Amino acid sequence: MWKGRFSQDMDAAVLGFTQSLDLDWRMAQADIRGSIAHVRMLAHTGLLAGDEAETIEKNLREIAQEIKDGTFKPKVELEDVHMNIESRLIEKCGATGARLHMGRSRNDQVNTTVRLYLRKELLGIWEGLETLINVLLVKAEEHADVVVPGYTHLQQAQPVSMGHFWAAHAQAFMRDARRLLAAYDAVDESPLGCGALAGSTLPLDREFTMRDMGFSRMTENSMDTVAHRDHFLDILYFAAVFGDHVSRLSEDLIIYFTTEFGWVRLPDSFCTGSSIMPQKKNPDVLELLRGKTGQITGALVDLLTMMKGIPLTYNRDLQDDKRGLFRTLECLGLIFSVLPPLLAHVEIDEEKANRGFADGLILATDVAEYLVLRGVPFRSAHEKVGHAVRWCIEHDRPMDKLTLAEWQAVIPEVGEDLLPLLTPRRSMERRNTYGGASPEQVRGQIARAKEKLAAYGREMNAYKDRLPDML
Known part of the structure; x- marks a missing residue:
């Protein structure tokens, strides 16, 4: 040429x-x-x-x-x-x-081609993400009344609804959906007509090509247009954060699936065995999902590093701008092919989950808040309940099995009305603040998430309707 x-x-x-x-x-x-x-x-x-x-x-x-x-x-x-x-x-x-x-350079031609290609690809990614979120919301509804331990520092903290757990992960992916929409919006502008870097002396009509290709708007500055890859970075940032969320969900399920926890049951069809140990059922799919995060994050760092020292405008470094991006899109497709169906078949053993409540100490915060309602300053209540926890450990007594006399010997302010409150289920049901762990609040979260997801879907459908033929 x-x-x-x-x-x-x-x-x-x-x-x-x-x-x-x-x-x-x-x-x-x-x-x-x-x-x-x-x-x-x-x-x-x-x-x-x-x-x-x-x-x-x-x-x-x-x-x-x-x-x-x-x-x-x-x-x-x-x-x-x-x-x-x-x-x-x-x-x-x-x-x-x-x-x-x-009237055209490969600089604006390639830029246009990639944006046309990415719009269709991102709509496919949206479909996978929408399916994943819907599966999580179904699981949240299914397990809204199931009581399991909630953790901080991977130590038992407070009883929660398993539906609350699923809804928590759904919320993370809902934020990813918003980031995906923002990434699509960044892609959805027409660069055609910017030429090599300075536009053209020919009487080109950029608005005509914008409309013909179904873009929402034109890029504003021809030099910036051929030089930047912010829209790629927006996609890769969405993917990297999404990958972190997938990894965290996978890690949670891997931990709760272990023999030591044992209250998550994974479907056989998404697990593998061992070549030497006949008893093994390994969560390989979840482990691979967790591992994909490294590839996705690497692609973001790769492009950020590539872009940091490139002067205006186009430089041939940018020929490789798409390698990590396309690998990431392929990786996302693989994730969506296995994660939603795996989650759909996860089962929860509530009885095993509740065995972790045997010492009753997960209810300590409930006792402290009970004392607050009886006029005890919180810091004092915290100290008093801390002494009670130590007493239970030293005397090998479950906190939820103490008699009123035992309670009053340790904390005189306790009344008989405390005892009915000290069950994991009652604790979970009473956490009824907005966004809390009670079944009522979980169902509210589900309803609001569905409404927001539907709005996102309408936004994406509007984008889809503007795609030109052949794409």
């Missing part, structure tokens, strides 16, 4: 080093759709005759079909998807095809 300036052919090693076909061929349909928008605009502005534009679009659509059929085999010597398609177009319609690239 630059043979007019150079007197030597590109070295074979350089060709292998600089080619990007292995990365960008997947975007062939998006590249063709961007070219169709461009050629329509050229006809609209009079830069191309109507019959020329029709010929080019017709042949571009034929090339798209050749790619779908597998009859069009790209050539590495043409470097990338963009030059392969343009070369094929010229083969098919000669000099007319050679007019396609007027």
Whole structure:
């Protein structure tokens, strides 16, 4: 493409080093759709005759079909998807095809192609995330009345509803959904017409191509447009935080699945055995999900590092900007293929979960708050209950089994009305503050999350409706 300036052919090693076909061929349909928008605009502005534009679009659509059929085999010597398609177009319609690239640089062409491609990919990611959140909300409703230990520092803290646990993870993924919408919005602007960096002397109509490709708006500054990759970083940031949330959920389930805890039961179809130990049932899928976080976070750090020292505007470093991004999108797809169905089949053994309450100490905060309601300052109540905890440990007595006389010997302010409060279920049910662990509050969280998720879905459907044909 630059043979007019150079007197030597590109070295074979350089060709292998600089080619990007292995990365960008997947975007062939998006590249063709961007070219169709461009050629329509050229006809609209009079830069191309109507019959020329029709010929080019017709042949571009034929090339798209050749790619779908597998009859069009790209050539590495043409470097990338963009030059392969343009070369094929010229083969098919000669000099007319050679007019396609007027008013366009590969800088704004590639930028347009990637944005077209990413919009469809992100809608697919949304579908997976929406499914995951819905599964968690179903589990939250299913287990709203199931009492399990809640933990801080991985030490028993207070009784909670298992539905509260599922709803907690759902809330994290709801924030991810908001981040995904923001990432989509960052992608959803048209760069076509920015040229190499400074726009064009030709009378291009950027608003025309924006509308033709279904973008919400145009980019504002041609130099910034070809130089930045903030929209990639927004996607990778969403993915990295999402990956952390997946990892935390996986770790929780792995821990509660161990023999020592034993109150989460995982489906056999999502576990593996041991090559030597016949008794083993290993949570390999959850472990792999936990491990994927490293890859996803690495992609974000990779691109941040790549971008930090690049001067305005385009530099060839950016050819590799998509490698980590595309691997991340593939990784997200794999996560969504296994995590929702795995969660849907998780079972909870409430009896085993409640065995952890045997010493009754998980109810200590309830006693302190009971004393507060009887006029004892909280710090004093905390100290008094701390003494009671120590007494129970020293005398090997479960706190929830103490008699009134035993309580009053340690804490004189205790009345008989404390005793009915000291069960894990009663403790969970009484935590009825907004967002709390009671079944009533959990069901409120579920209802509100469903409403918000539906609103996000409507927003994403509006984006989907604006996608052009061929995508």
